[in-house]
Amino acid sequence: MLWLQLATVLFFIFIGARLGGIGIGYAGGAGVIVLAxxxxxxxxxxxxxxxxxxxxxxxxxxxxxxxxxxxDYLVHISEKMLRKHPQYITFAAPMVTYFMTLLAGTGHTAFSTLPVIAEVAKEQGIRPSKPLSIAVVASQIAITASPISAAVVAFAAMLHPFGISYLQLLCIAIPSTFIAIMIGAVVANLLGKPLLEDRVYQARLAEGLIKKREQGEYTPTSDAKFSVYAFVTAIVLVVTYAIMLSGFIEHPTIGRSEAIMAIMLATAGVIAMKCKLNVNDITQMPTFRAGMCACICVLGVAWLGSTFVNGHIDEIKELSGSLLASYPWMLALILFFASMLLYSQGATTAALMPAALAMGVEPIAAIASFAAVSALFVLPTYPTLLAAIEMDDTGSTRIGKYVFDHPFLLPGIVTIAASVTIAFVIGGMVL
Incomplete structure (x- = not known):
């Protein structure tokens, strides 16, 4: 029955992947019904x-x-940085998407910078697939280091009973993932033939399909600046409060997760009032729609995965416990393949990390393996990955004949492997 139910879970995840987007959540709900x-x-x-x-x-x-x-203001700042040293676009691009995701707690902020990355690379005669591939990977792995991402906050709560604080988790996650994306950028920079030698690019150029992006004048408004300052202030408050909870406040009246929710909602209210926004317009924003879609996806697929894991926790412990105890790095492989299908760092963390810790996996191994929940780049169907392909009119960023032979795969695998390895080393010093 275990294998039949596992096949059922995988079947509905596959159906969800075929539907794409919010369909992953729909399929997860249907899978829960079948398991019941x-x-x-x-x-x-x-x-x-x-x-x-x-x-x-x-x-x-x-x-x-x-x-x-x-x-728009953040994109303007990012564009100025990218154009300051355009010859280093393959290294600057992932830094931009990494820090934007670190700041916002969602990789969807990368959408706005991808056109700039593609254009700057094209202007320099650099194959756009190089910076675009590692930029997308950086936006995904940064979720596991963002102080306000749902995955980090949920994982920090799981680690609390083991005496590991939120601050210690960030002290390991941030440097390990950042160093790893720079290693991934080196790999991305070595891949692919020069742009001028690419046959697809030559054909598109001959057909007049290569367009130059117009650089319009941009003057940030006072509202734009205020909204960014307010959001950054909110993040500083969240991190400061989390640090205080780690040893200065013994009996808090509001927990860390609750504080994040309250501060973020209050910040949205302050921005809306100060900037005199019509709050109904906020729900029409692309980031709002993408975020609510992510909520449905996490609801469906994490519920499906958790139902299966909790129903067979004893069998899973028996099958995997000794293996993970002897080879703790195997957890990274499990998380890697799970996130390929679950399409969400938060969902993968919620579905598998409690079981891993319950099986006796050492906290340091769980923290080091955490970055592996970011393997959303393997299947070439994730929104930011597809957007990168769409933004590159040179055709250098494309899905190959065999589906998996796309430019995101190798830089992504190297980045995650490097992050896991570095996190083991840093974790040994921090914990």
């Missing part, structure tokens, strides 16, 4: 409500900032 009909017990407790609520709260603030013009 097969005799598996499920519960509201298996739904990662904390992850979903944090995503909703953070996205509410980001959408308000976008409506006020804040995201």
């Amino acid at each position: 009909l097969m005799g598996m017990e499920t519960s509201m407790a298996y739904i990662p409500m904390e992850v979903i609520l944090i995503i909703m709260s953070v996205i509410a603030a980001i959408a308000a900032m976008q409506r006020a013009g804040g995201l």
Whole structure:
């Protein structure tokens, strides 16, 4: 029955992947129904409500900032940085998407910078697939280092009973992932023939399909600047409060997760009032729609995965416990392949990390393996990956004949492997 139910879980994940987008959540809900009909017990407790609520709260603030013009302001700052040293675009691009994701807690901020990255690379005669590939990977792995991402906050709560603080988690995650994306950038820079020698580019150039992006004058408004300053202030408050909870406040009246939600909602309200926004317009923002889509995806697929894992926790411990105890790095492989299918760092973390820790996996191994929940680049169907392909009119960023032979795969694998390795080393010093 275990293998039949596992096949059912994989089948509905596959159906969700074929549907794409919010369809992953729909398929997850259908899978829960089938598992229940097969005799598996499920519960509201298996739904990662904390992850979903944090995503909703953070996205509410980001959408308000976008409506006020804040995201355009951030893109303007990013473009100035990228154009300052355009010859180093393959290394500057992932830094930009990494820090934007670190700041916002969502990789969807990368959408706005991808056209700039593609254009700067094209102007320099650099194959756009090089900076675009590692930039997309950086936006995904940065989720596991962002102080306000749902995945980090949920994982920090799981580690608390082991005496590991939120600050210690960030002290390991941030440097390990940042160093790893720079290693990934070196790999990305070595891949692919020069742009001028690419046959697809030559054909597109001959057909007049290569367009030059117009650089318009941009003057940030006071509302745009205020919204960014307000959002950054909110992040500083969140991190400061989390640090205080780690040793200065013994009996807090509001927990870390609750504080993140409250601060983010309050920040959205402050931005809306100060900038005189029509709050109905906020729900029409692309970031708001993407964030709510992510909530449905996490709801469905994490509920499906948690139902299966909790229903067979004893068998899973028996099958995997000794293996993970002897080879803790194997957890990274499990998380890597799971995130390929679950399409969400938060969902993968909520579905598998509690089981891994319950099986006796050492906290340091779990923290080091955490970056592996970011393998969303393997299947070439993730929104930011598809957007990068669409933004590159040279045709250098393309899916190959065999589906998996795309430019994101090798830089992504190297980045995650490097992050896991470096995190083991840093974790040994921090913990």
